[in-house]
Amino acid sequence: xxxNDPDRPETKVALELRGVSKSYCSESGxxxxxxxxxxxxxxxxxxxxxxxxxxxGKTTLLNIAAGLLAPDSGQVLLGKGLRQGDNxxxxxxxxxLFPWRTLLHNVTFGLEMRSxxxxxxxxxxxxxxxxxxxxxxxxxxxxxxxxxxxxxxAIAQALAIKPKLLLMDEPFGALDDYTRMELQQMLxxxxxxxxxxxxxxxxxxxxxxxxxxxxxxxxxxxGKVIKKLQVKLSRPRRxxxxxxxxxxxxxxxxxxxxxxxxx
Amino acid sequence: xxxxxxxxxxxxxxxxxxxxRSPRNWPKLLGWTVVPVLLLAAWQISAVHxxxxxxxxxxxxxxEQLLHxxxxxxxxxxxxxxxxVSLLRVLIGFALAAVVGIxxxxxxxxVRTIRGLIEPLVELLRPLCPIAWLPFAIAVFKLKTVPQxxxxxxxxxxxxxxxxxxxxxxxxxxxxxxxxNTLDGVMGVRRNYLLLAKTLGASRLQSFVHVCxxxxxxxxxxGLRQGIATCWFVIIAAEMLxxxxxxxxxxxxxxxxxxxxxxxxxxxxxxxxxxxxxxFIMRWMMHSAVIWQGKE
Numbered sequence: 001x002x003x004n005d006p007d008r009p010e011t012k013v014a015l016e017l018r019g020v021s022k023s024y025c026s027e028s029g030x031x032x033x034x035x036x037x038x039x040x041x042x043x044x045x046x047x048x049x050x051x052x053x054x055x056x057g058k059t060t061l062l063n064i065a066a067g068l069l070a071p072d073s074g075q076v077l078l079g080k081g082l083r084q085g086d087n088x089x090x091x092x093x094x095x096x097l098f099p100w101r102t103l104l105h106n107v108t109f110g111l112e113m114r115s116x117x118x119x120x121x122x123x124x125x126x127x128x129x130x131x132x133x134x135x136x137x138x139x140x141x142x143x144x145x146x147x148x149x150x151x152x153x154a155i156a157q158a159l160a161i162k163p164k165l166l167l168m169d170e171p172f173g174a175l176d177d178y179t180r181m182e183l184q185q186m187l188x189x190x191x192x193x194x195x196x197x198x199x200x201x202x203x204x205x206x207x208x209x210x211x212x213x214x215x216x217x218x219x220x221x222x223g224k225v226i227k228k229l230q231v232k233l234s235r236p237r238r239x240x241x242x243x244x245x246x247x248x249x250x251x252x253x254x255x256x257x258x259x260x261x262x263x
Numbered sequence: 264x265x266x267x268x269x270x271x272x273x274x275x276x277x278x279x280x281x282x283x284r285s286p287r288n289w290p291k292l293l294g295w296t297v298v299p300v301l302l303l304a305a306w307q308i309s310a311v312h313x314x315x316x317x318x319x320x321x322x323x324x325x326x327e328q329l330l331h332x333x334x335x336x337x338x339x340x341x342x343x344x345x346x347x348v349s350l351l352r353v354l355i356g357f358a359l360a361a362v363v364g365i366x367x368x369x370x371x372x373x374v375r376t377i378r379g380l381i382e383p384l385v386e387l388l389r390p391l392c393p394i395a396w397l398p399f400a401i402a403v404f405k406l407k408t409v410p411q412x413x414x415x416x417x418x419x420x421x422x423x424x425x426x427x428x429x430x431x432x433x434x435x436x437x438x439x440x441x442x443x444n445t446l447d448g449v450m451g452v453r454r455n456y457l458l459l460a461k462t463l464g465a466s467r468l469q470s471f472v473h474v475c476x477x478x479x480x481x482x483x484x485x486g487l488r489q490g491i492a493t494c495w496f497v498i499i500a501a502e503m504l505x506x507x508x509x510x511x512x513x514x515x516x517x518x519x520x521x522x523x524x525x526x527x528x529x530x531x532x533x534x535x536x537x538x539x540x541x542x543f544i545m546r547w548m549m550h551s552a553v554i555w556q557g558k559e
Contacts, residue, residue, distance in 0.1 A: 066458075090459070092455060110463035
C-alpha cells in the first residue's frame with residue numbers, strides 16, 4: 001500500500017503504521033496477541049529505535065514492516081519509492097548470511113536476484129565489503145567469520161540493494177560489548193553518510209540512546225507504544241556525558257516497570 | 264591440579280591436530296599396521312596347519328586369487344568381470360533412484376498436497392526390504408535385459424548382464440534413502456534464510472533455487488550416500504538368489520557350492536573394498552560440495 005500524502009504533502013514519511021494489531025497461535029495452541037493497535041511514523045532519513053521487553057512484539061512489528069507478515073488489522077503505509085521485498089531489507093540477529101555462499105556472494109545475493117551483471121555486482125559488493133571493514137575476507141564462508149564480522153557482512157548484504165529503509169532486528173544482540181560499540185559506530189557512520197532511514201529494534205537501553213534520533217518504547221505483550229522519546233544529543237554520543245545519562249535515566253524510568261518489576 | 268602440573272613441566276596443552284600427529288596416537292598407527300599383519304599371520308599359520316583349504320584356505324591362496332582377477336572360474340566368469348557387472352548394475356539402479364527420488368523429494372517437500380498424497384504410501388513401502396521385490400520383479404520382467412529393451416537380443420557385451428529385474432530391485436534399494444533424506448532436507452530449510460532472501464528481493468522461484476536447494480544439499484547428498492551403500496548391499500544379496508547368472512554375489516555363492524573357499528573369501532574382500540570405495544568417493548564429493556555443513 002502506498003502512503004497517501006494529501007493530508008500532509010510537506011512531510012516525507014518513509015513508513016507509517018496505523019492501528020496495527022497482530023495475533024498468532026502459540027505452540028500450545030492458545031491465541032497470543034503480539035501487537036495491539038500500534039501506530040508509529042518514521043520520517044525519511046530518520047534513525048528510529050524500538051525498545052521494549054523481550055517478547056513484546058517488536059520483531060513481529062518489524063516483520064510486518066518488511067512485508068514478511070500481514071497484520072490482522074490496521075494499515076502499513078510506505079513512502080514514495082519504497083517497496084517491500086525490493087528496497088526494505090532486514091538485518092537479523094542470527095542466520096544473517098547464507099552459509100553456503102562466500103561473503104562476496106552473500107553481498108551480491110540481492111543484486112543476483114535482480115539479474116545485475118556478474119562483473120558489476122562483484123564490484124559493488126567489493127566496495128561495500130571494504131566499507132564495512134572486511135576487505136580480504138571476500139572468499140570466506142560465514143562459518144569462518146566471527147560474530148561481529150558476520151554482522152558487518154549482513155549490513156553490507158543489505159546495503160547492496162540500495163535500501164530506502166533498513167530494518168534491523170537486534171542486529172548486535174549476540175555480540176560482546178566491545179564489538180557492539182564498534183559496530184554501533186560503524187552503522188552510525190554509514191547512516192550519516194548515506195542518509196537511509198533506519199528502524200532499529202533492541203532491548204538494550206544504552207544502545208537505544210546511542211543510536212536513536214527517536215526512541216519508541218513498547219509495553220509488554222500485547223505490544224503497545226507507551227512512550228516516544230526524541231533524543232537531541234549531538235553525535236558521536238558516548239555514555240559519559242551528563243546529557244547522555246539524563247536521557248538514559250528518562251528511558252530507564254519509562255521502562256522501569258518492565259526492567260525492574262515492582263519498582 | 265593436573266593442569267598445574269603440566270604447565271609446570273612446560274607442556275603446552277595439545278589441540279586435536281597436534282594430538283593426531285603426536286606419538287600418543289600409536290594405537291591408531293598399530294591398528295592400521297601391526298594388528299592386521301598379526302591377524303593375517305595367525306590366519307596363514309593356522310590354515311597351513313589345518314590343511315582343509317575347502318573350509319579355511321591360507322591367506323596366500325586368497326591373495327593369489329586376488330592377484331589374478333581375470334582368471335575364469337568354471338562357467339561363472341572372472342572376479343573382475345563379475346565385479347564390473349555388479350558395479351554397473353548398482354550404478355544404473357542408483358542413478359534411476361536418484362533421478363526419480365531427488366525431484367520427488369523436492370516436490371513433496373515444497374508442495375503440501377503432493378506430500379499428503381504420497382507420504383502414506385512411502386511410509387508403507389519403505390520398511391519393505393528391497394530384496395522382497397525380487398521374485399515379483401523376476402516374474403514381471405522375466406530375464407529381460409537392458410539391450411532387449413532397445414530390441415537388441417544379445418549385444419555380446421557386459422550390458423547383457425543388466426537384467427531389468429535386478430535394476431528394479433536396486434531402484435527400490437536406493438530410492439527410499441534418497442527420497443526421505445531429500446524430503447527432510449527441503450522441509451528442514453531454516454525459515455530465516457527464506458525470509459532473508461525475500462527481504463533481499465528474491466521471488467518464490469529464486470528462493471527455491473538459491474535458498475531451498477543449497478540449504479537442502481547436505482541432506483540430499485547424505486541420501487545419495489546412504490542410497491548407494493544400500494544398493495551395494497542389495498545387489499550382493501540379490502545376486503546370491505536363484506535367477507541370477509552373474510555378478511560378484513553370484514560368483515561368491517557359486518564358488519561356495521564348489522567348495523572354492525579361496526574365491527569366496529576373495530569375493531568378500533572385493534565386496535568390502537568396493538563398498539568402502541563407494542562410500543569414500545561419496546564422502547569426498549560431499550565434503551567439497553558442502554564445506555559449510557554443521558558449521559552454521
